[in-house]
Amino acid sequence: MKLFGLKNCDTCRKALKALLDAGRQPDFHDVRVDGVTKAYLTKWARAAGWQALLNTRSTTWRGLADKDKAGVDEKKAIALMEKHPALIKRPVIEAGGEVTVGWTKDVQDMLLK
Numbered sequence: 872m873k874l875f876g877l878k879n880c881d882t883c884r885k886a887l888k889a890l891l892d893a894g895r896q897p898d899f900h901d902v903r904v905d906g907v908t909k910a911y912l913t914k915w916a917r918a919a920g921w922q923a924l925l926n927t928r929s930t931t932w933r934g935l936a937d938k939d940k941a942g943v944d945e946k947k948a949i950a951l952m953e954k955h956p957a958l959i960k961r962p963v964i965e966a967g968g969e970v971t972v973g974w975t976k977d978v979q980d981m982l983l984k
Contacts (some may be wrong), residue, residue, distance in 0.1 A: 872899045872982075875907065876962035877958045883926065883962045884972045891984045897964070902956035915963055918970035921945040924960055931957040 873891070874897040876883030877899045890897050900907075915924050925948045926932060932940070939951065952958045964971045964982065 872966040873900060873983065874898070874962050874964050875900045875902050875911075875959070877901060877903055877957065880961050881897070881975050886962045889979065889983060892976055895982070897966075902959055902961075907953065907956050909953050911951060912952050912959075915970050915972070916949055919963075921948045923972050924948070924959055924963070926960040929957060931955050932962065952963045 872895055874883070874887060875919050876886070876899070878884075878899075880939070887897065887899060901917070912924070921944075925943070927940075935955075943951070960972050962972075962974060964978070966982060969981075971981070
């Protein structure tokens with residue numbers, strides 16, 4: 872299991888703690904420090920949908936120029952997330968061939984069983 876996020880993100884910390892408490896040993900990957908490849912972003916966008924992956928509620932998104940936010944499609948979203956990893960909705964968890972985005976009740980139920 873791999874958990875992709877930011878070390879200072881409260882949601883990522885909650886997810887990591889819950890997984891560890893459940894006896895899971897996720898490999899944590901900080902997308903800002905370690906970076907994230909276009910290949911990963913493409914895989915996640917195909918699995919979860921680029922709209923779910925792109926965090927348009929983030930401070931980073933609000934700080935982008937209007938031209939960068941206009942006309943976003945999958946290709947542009949992936950390029951933006953590659954350049955600004957904080958735009959990735961967190962955490963992204965790869966487990967058992969599945970990709971989940973966020974730490975919703977459904978994700979928790981699936982991964983903590």
